[in-house]
Amino acid sequence: MKVSYKDKNVWITGASSGIGEALAYAFAREGARLILSSRRTDELERVAARCRELGSEASIVLLDLAVSSQLEKAADEVLATFGHVDVLVNNGGISQRSIVAETPIDVDRRIMEVDYFSGVVLTKKVLPAMLQRGKGHIVAVSSITGKFGFSYRSAYAAAKHAIHGFYESLWAEEHRNGIDVTIICPGRVHTNVSLNAITKTGEAYGIMDHGQDGGISSEQCAREIIKAMNAKKVEAYIGGREILMVYFKRYIPWLFYKLVTKVKPT
Numbered sequence: 001m002k003v004s005y006k007d008k009n010v011w012i013t014g015a016s017s018g019i020g021e022a023l024a025y026a027f028a029r030e031g032a033r034l035i036l037s038s039r040r041t042d043e044l045e046r047v048a049a050r051c052r053e054l055g056s057e058a059s060i061v062l063l064d065l066a067v068s069s070q071l072e073k074a075a076d077e078v079l080a081t082f083g084h085v086d087v088l089v090n091n092g093g094i095s096q097r098s099i100v101a102e103t104p105i106d107v108d109r110r111i112m113e114v115d116y117f118s119g120v121v122l123t124k125k126v127l128p129a130m131l132q133r134g135k136g137h138i139v140a141v142s143s144i145t146g147k148f149g150f151s152y153r154s155a156y157a158a159a160k161h162a163i164h165g166f167y168e169s170l171w172a173e174e175h176r177n178g179i180d181v182t183i184i185c186p187g188r189v190h191t192n193v194s195l196n197a198i199t200k201t202g203e204a205y206g207i208m209d210h211g212q213d214g215g216i217s218s219e220q221c222a223r224e225i226i227k228a229m230n231a232k233k234v235e236a237y238i239g240g241r242e243i244l245m246v247y248f249k250r251y252i253p254w255l256f257y258k259l260v261t262k263v264k265p266t
């Protein structure tokens with residue numbers, strides 16, 4: 001079913017780049033009222049300007065997903081300005097390029113904060129107004145790595161797996177109260193995600209991986225996210241052939257375990 005996002009308050013984290021940016025433009029074309037968040041003002045201003053050119057209202061709310069107090073403050077600001085959020089897209093995140101044996105616990109905790117807890121904080125802040133209105137849609141951007149573990153991604157895979165536990169439970173509790181929940185599992189999407197992934201030192205990896213380089217476009221990913229939302233899917237896999245790994249693990253586990261050690265992690 002085609003859902004109208006006209007004049008809906010759509011809050012997207014990680015809106016300064018990649019999938020979040022493409023999603024902002026896709027919602028702008030639908031006439032949504034956008035709230036764009038990340039850490040970088042200049043990049044958000046650039047995205048907001050383009051959204052306005054596409055005919056939508058767009059505001060910026062700066063936040064660092066690693067800092068819980070900033071998230072609470074940002075959500076208070078959004079609720080004070082807009083009253084409620086119709087669609088929250090917990091998209092912002094960082095990937096990882098380091099093996100378990102060499103990764104200090106601080107790196108695991110940082111990835112968990114940015115990729116998992118940030119969404120939990122924002123969800124808990126916007127949910128009461130959604131429940132009061134009897135409607136709202138919460139979208140969480142996971143990964144196919146939220147469905148299976150993968151080399152050099154231990155903390156990232158753990159955070160993405162946690163997303164499934166949290167948002168699936170939320171769906172079970174609240175869908176009968178008008179709250180839609182959609183967990184998006186992209187495969188490889190051509191964005192800066194590998195460049196921005198963190199290594200064992202906590203520094204950016206800085207390399208465009210072969211996988212992301214050959215991935216689908218962020219525009220295609222955004223279109224498919226909105227399609228999954230319109231279909232009220234609880235979980236959606238978006239990407240190319242790599243998506244098969246999800247089905248291999250589910251239906252042909254021996255093949256999955258054989259392949260997962262062979263797929264190049266970069």
Ligand SMILES: NC(=O)c1ccc[n+]([C@@H]2O[C@H](COP(=O)([O-])OP(=O)(O)OC[C@H]3O[C@@H](n4cnc5c(N)ncnc54)[C@H](OP(=O)(O)O)[C@@H]3O)[C@@H](O)[C@H]2O)c1
Nearest residue numbers: 014016017018019038039040064065092093143189191193
């Ligand atoms: N691309 C893929 O192949 C792929 C596959 C599976 C899942 N995903 C997921 O898709 C989501 C979007 O990633 P992308 O591919 O679009 O990568 P990207 O181009 O690197 O974008 C990441 C976004 O997250 C924001 N972000 C990162 N750390 C943040 C922090 N501490 N506080 C606030 N914002 C922060 C960045 O904004 P600032 O730097 O401006 O703060 C940026 O807008 C992520 O959750 C990622 O795990 C991507």
